[in-house]
Amino acid sequence: MNMRLSYGMGFILLFIPCSLLVAFTHYPALKALLNSFWNNGSSFRPSRFVGLDNYETLLEDDKLMQVLINSFIYAIGTVPLAIALAIGMALLVNSKLPATGLMRLSFFLPTMLPMVAVANIWLFFYAPGIGLASQLLNAVGLPSINFLGSTDTSLVSMMVVAVWKEAGLFMIFYLAALQSIPTNLKDAARLEGAGSVRIFFTVVMPLLRPTTIFVAVNALINAFRLVDHIVVMTRGGPSNSSSLLLYYIYEVTFGFRDFAYGATLTVLMVVILGILAAFQFWVLDRKAHYQ
Amino acid sequence: MSGPGVSLEVVDLAKSWGAVDVLQDVNFGIEPGGFLTLLGPSGCGKSTILRLVSGLDEVSGGQILIGGKDVARIPAAERNIGMVFQNYALFPHMTIAENITYGLNVRKVPKAEKEKALARVAELMALGKLLDRKPSQLSGGQQQRVALARVLVSDRPLVLMDEPLSNLDAKLRVEIRSEIRSLNKKLGITVVYVTHDQSEALSMSDRVVLMNAGNVSQVGTPQELYDRPANTFAAAFIGTPPMNLLSPEDVRAPATFAPEGGMEARDVIFGVRPESLSLGRAGAEFSATARVESLEYEGKVFLVHLIAPSGTRFIAAHSGDGAPEEGSEVTVGWSASQTHLFSKTDGNRRDFTL
Ligand SMILES: Nc1ncnc2c1ncn2[C@@H]1O[C@H](COP(=O)(O)OP(=O)(O)O)[C@@H](O)[C@H]1O
Ligand SMILES: [Mg+2]
Numbered sequence: 218m219n220m221r222l223s224y225g226m227g228f229i230l231l232f233i234p235c236s237l238l239v240a241f242t243h244y245p246a247l248k249a250l251l252n253s254f255w256n257n258g259s260s261f262r263p264s265r266f267v268g269l270d271n272y273e274t275l276l277e278d279d280k281l282m283q284v285l286i287n288s289f290i291y292a293i294g295t296v297p298l299a300i301a302l303a304i305g306m307a308l309l310v311n312s313k314l315p316a317t318g319l320m321r322l323s324f325f326l327p328t329m330l331p332m333v334a335v336a337n338i339w340l341f342f343y344a345p346g347i348g349l350a351s352q353l354l355n356a357v358g359l360p361s362i363n364f365l366g367s368t369d370t371s372l373v374s375m376m377v378v379a380v381w382k383e384a385g386l387f388m389i390f391y392l393a394a395l396q397s398i399p400t401n402l403k404d405a406a407r408l409e410g411a412g413s414v415r416i417f418f419t420v421v422m423p424l425l426r427p428t429t430i431f432v433a434v435n436a437l438i439n440a441f442r443l444v445d446h447i448v449v450m451t452r453g454g455p456s457n458s459s460s461l462l463l464y465y466i467y468e469v470t471f472g473f474r475d476f477a478y479g480a481t482l483t484v485l486m487v488v489i490l491g492i493l494a495a496f497q498f499w500v501l502d503r504k505a506h507y508q
Numbered sequence: 509m510s511g512p513g514v515s516l517e518v519v520d521l522a523k524s525w526g527a528v529d530v531l532q533d534v535n536f537g538i539e540p541g542g543f544l545t546l547l548g549p550s551g552c553g554k555s556t557i558l559r560l561v562s563g564l565d566e567v568s569g570g571q572i573l574i575g576g577k578d579v580a581r582i583p584a585a586e587r588n589i590g591m592v593f594q595n596y597a598l599f600p601h602m603t604i605a606e607n608i609t610y611g612l613n614v615r616k617v618p619k620a621e622k623e624k625a626l627a628r629v630a631e632l633m634a635l636g637k638l639l640d641r642k643p644s645q646l647s648g649g650q651q652q653r654v655a656l657a658r659v660l661v662s663d664r665p666l667v668l669m670d671e672p673l674s675n676l677d678a679k680l681r682v683e684i685r686s687e688i689r690s691l692n693k694k695l696g697i698t699v700v701y702v703t704h705d706q707s708e709a710l711s712m713s714d715r716v717v718l719m720n721a722g723n724v725s726q727v728g729t730p731q732e733l734y735d736r737p738a739n740t741f742a743a744a745f746i747g748t749p750p751m752n753l754l755s756p757e758d759v760r761a762p763a764t765f766a767p768e769g770g771m772e773a774r775d776v777i778f779g780v781r782p783e784s785l786s787l788g789r790a791g792a793e794f795s796a797t798a799r800v801e802s803l804e805y806e807g808k809v810f811l812v813h814l815i816a817p818s819g820t821r822f823i824a825a826h827s828g829d830g831a832p833e834e835g836s837e838v839t840v841g842w843s844a845s846q847t848h849l850f851s852k853t854d855g856n857r858r859d860f861t862l
Contacts, residue, residue, distance in 0.1 A: 401597040404564050409611030409662075410585040419610075423601040 246487060252480035264477070271481040281482070283457050284465040287372055291461055292440035295379045299436055300429065302380060303387030308417075310388065311395045321392075328385035336449035339378045340365075343450075365451050368458035375459050378446050383439060387432045394428040395421070434497035438490060462486055513541035513698035514575040514665040516561070521570035523556055529722060530556050534570070536717045536727050540665075541696045543689065547709040548719030549745075554702040555594075557719075558668045561700065562589050574666060590659035592669040596651045598643040598658075605639040608658045629657040632691075649680045660691070666698045673708070685712060706746050710734065718742050736848075740855040743779045743848060749811065751848065752785070752822035754778045760795045767849060768859045776858065779848030782811070785824035785840040787832060792841025793862075798822070800832045814840070 222230070253271050258264030275281060306324045310317050327335060342349050343364040351361035364374040398421060406416045444464040447453060453460030453468065460468070466486060470479030517537035523530045531553045538544035546554045559565040561572055563584030572580040579587045598607050605626060612622045630636050633653040643651055652672060659667050672688070673681045689712050692699045703709050709716050710730040718725040718733060718741075725745075726738040737743035743751040759778045767776050778794070789795070798814035801821070805811075810831045812824040824840050832838050849858045 399595070399597065401593045401595070402599060404559075405591070405593060405597040405658075406599075406610065406614075407564065407584055408562055408589065408591050410614045411610075415614065420599060423599075426601075 249480040249483045249487075252477055253484050255477055257475060257477045267477075271477055274478060275481055275485065280457060280460075281465065284460050284462055287458070287460060288441060288462045290372065291376055291379070292437055294373075294376045295383070295440055296433060296436040298376075299380045299383045299387055300432055302384040303391050303432070304425070306384065306388040307391035307395055310392055324388050325385045327382050328389075330382075332382065332443065332445035333449055335378065335382050336446040339374075339381075339446070340450055343374055365459075366455060368455055371451050371455060371459040375447060375451065378450070379440070379443065382443075382446075383436060387436065390428050390432050391425065394425050398424050430497070430500050434493060434500070437493055441486065441490060441493075462489075512663065512665050513696050515540050515573075516544070516666060516698060516700065517571075517573040517576075518557070518561070519571040519573065521557065521560060521572065522568045523553070523560060523565070524568045531560075531568075531722045534719075534722075534724055536715070536724065538698060538700070538715055540575075540698055541692070542714045543692050543699045543701065543712060544715045544717065545701045545703060545709040545713040546717050546719060547703060547706060547745075548725075550704055552719040553722045554704075554719055555670055558591065558670050558700065558702055562591050562668055563587050588664055588666070590662060590664035590667040592652075592655045592659055592667065592672045594671045594674060596643070596655040596675075598651055598654055600643055603640055603642060604635060604646070604654050607643065607654060608635075608639075608661050610658070611662050625661050629661045632660065633657040648676050649684060652676065652684060656688070656691070660695070664697065666700070668700045668702075670702045671704070672701075673703075681708075688712070707748060710746070718745060736857065737779070738857050740777060740779070740850045743850065747781060749782050749823050749825075751779045751781050753850070754780070754796060754816065754820060754822060755818060755852075758796050758798075758816040758818050758820055762793055762844075762862055764862050766861050768861060771851060771858060775852045776860075777850040777852050777855075779850060780842050780846055782823040782825040783809075784842045784846035786842070787812070787824060787826055787828075787838055787840055789839070789841030793844045794847055795839055795841040797837060797839050800834050800836050800838055802834060803831055812838075814838070 254266060254268060255264045256267045256270065306320075310321045310324065314320075330338075345351055345363040345366065346361055348364075350364060354361050362370060364370045402420055402424075403416055406420050411419065441462060444461055444467065447459060447461060447464045448467070451459045453464050462482070463486065466479055466482045469475050469482060515538065518534055521534040522532055534553075534557060536544065546557055548554055556565070560567050560580075563579070563582070563586075567580045570580065571578045574587065574589075599610065602610070608629060609622055609626055612625060617625070626639075630639060633656055635650070635653055635657055638646060638650060638654075643654065646654065652675075655672070669688070673684055676684065685708060688699070688701075691697075701709075701712065710733070713730055715727065716730055716733050717727050720741045726733055726742045728736075728738075733742060733746050737746060737751065740753055744753060754777070756774050756776055756778065761773070761778075765773065767773060780794070786792070796816060798816045801813045801815045803810055803812055806825075808827060810826045812826050812832060814822050814824060816822065826832075844862055847860075849860050850856060851858050
């Protein structure tokens with residue numbers, strides 16, 4: 218093909234996606250950064266430049282501290298669990314067991330549902346007294362627990378929902394990776410006398426490493442991004458026990474209408490996600506795959 | 509001479525995947541230290557036989573006797589068999605040394621013994637400088653040597669090889685071919701080798717098992733397969749170019765010619781190798797007339813592509829001077845001892861009298 222686009226046409230084709238990117242990603246990010254150096258204005262007092270004042274507030278914000286700890290627990294708790302579950306499900310689905318098609322569908326179903334629908338299902342599940350979880354506890358003679366209404370259990374309950382929702386998606390990645398491992402590698406190990414557990418840890422897991430890195434970083438980023446279920450199920454409560462960073466930003470900005478501080482928190486969030494992304498590229502560049 | 513090798517005998521071996529029968533009534537055997545080749549076109553069940561013998565797949569019927577003991581129902585790891593896979597099957601995340609000693613580690617061989625074994629095969633396969641590399645940093649030929657070393661390090665008495673040379677270029681193939689053959693002789697291990705390349709099979713083997721669509725077509729020494737093909741399949745598979753198969757209407761046979769076993773003379777197929785045909789020999793015992801379709805220069809011979817009046821195409825290898833002209837009519841002749849006879853109905857070899 219020796220058809221060449223004119224410069225004008227090329228410019229237009231580049232301009233459309235670039236302007237979308239600028240309008241919805243770069244401009245808001247930059248605006249948030251700028252806003253974080255100004256205070257909130259009102260009809261009788263225009264906003265003015267306050268330098269790092271907002272960041273000082275941020276450092277002294279006890280609630281932010283709790284939210285960050287929650288986010289940390291949430292990430293550290295859900296990511297390894299979702300990955301372990303995903304690998305387990307992928308192995309099951311990839312096995313020679315009957316009905317793997319049905320398994321695949323049911324494992325993937327939570328991922329296909331919108332988070333709000335998932336949250337509603339789990340609301341019923343967790344409902345104190347009448348929910349399935351309470352009924353299960355009663356059936357084995359334990360008192361029912363108010364999962365979402367107690368500071369001890371609300372965060373863990375949210376984490377369970379996230380793992381349930383995410384594992385199915387990660388399973389798909391692992392399934393693809395498993396199917397790309399040549400079977401004769403496993404055959405060769407078997408003839409050397411290795412059992413299936415040994416084959417899994419010495420042959421399969423090392424070859425899944427690139428997938429694990431990819432999935433882990435995405436899971437980590439998702440742990441900071443996904444808050445729909447918190448909005449629907451607990452609104453961060455009780456007493457902030459299930460509040461995560463993004464939910465806190467939402468609350469500060471649109472609940473308390475403190476746009477300046479919301480912008481400051483957003484900058485913090487962008488920095489955290491940026492570090493995670495940089496970490497991902499750094500790890501992926503180094504020794505993640507072999508061929 | 510008794511080396512460390514064991515005998516292998518396969519009796520009435522059968523395999524089906526669901527309703528599909530992939531192998532039926534497979535029988536063959538090889539003495540300790542022997543080199544047996546499973547030969548056949550792609551999809552005829554060669555790899556399946558290796559997987560059954562090694563224990564990677566379960567047999568549907570029959571016996572696999574290793575050193576006289578039936579192993580058909582014991583786990584792969586207990587059969588003490590080594591296997592070299594078509595695309596090497598090296599572990600990409602391990603170094604060459606780790607690849608070679610993988611099995612020794614599984615079997616918890618003491619460190620000193622392990623290192624001695626590694627040094628021995630590294631020397632044998634000329635891998636000394638490569639031990640710290642990863643498989644992806646090696647050429648195809650080097651990777652194949654590693655795969656061989658991984659099998660040899662455990663001193664297995666029986667080694668199976670599934671088309672180990674098919675990913676190598678022609679020159680390397682010839683080189684490693686003779687390397688494998690000399691390892692077999694030097695170490696005395698029994699080798700079962702799989703290939704679809706008949707010249708590879710003929711040049712390497714003590715015994716060849718020719719497979720056709722899940723059945724054994726012929727078992728014998730390379731000479732037996734070449735000199736006395738048991739059926740038209742073997743005739744058409746062995747030799748470059750393979751044996752010509754001619755129908756009776758194209759062949760002038762002596763008046764006294766009679767197939768044995770009460771077969772009519774028109775129910776036969778004549779087989780004759782291209783190198784047995786001589787051009788312009790009208791007085792030969794058997795002869796055929798044909799038109800020269802094309803000529804192919806092969807170095808020391810011309811391959812003369814012929815077309816018989818019935819439309820059957822066949823080839824004569826002409827080594828003398830004066831190649832015939834394209835489009836001309838020629839007569840090719842051959843002797844009774846060069847004539848192979850097959851039944852048209854079942855394709856099997858038949859004898860004849862003159
Ligand atoms: N796991 C399997 N399930 C069903 N059919 C199979 C399986 N493995 C091999 N086959 C069939 O068995 C036949 C022989 O295969 P194979 O032994 O690999 O042939 P070869 O090695 O001679 O090329 C082929 O027709 C193939 O489709
Ligand atoms: Mg094969």
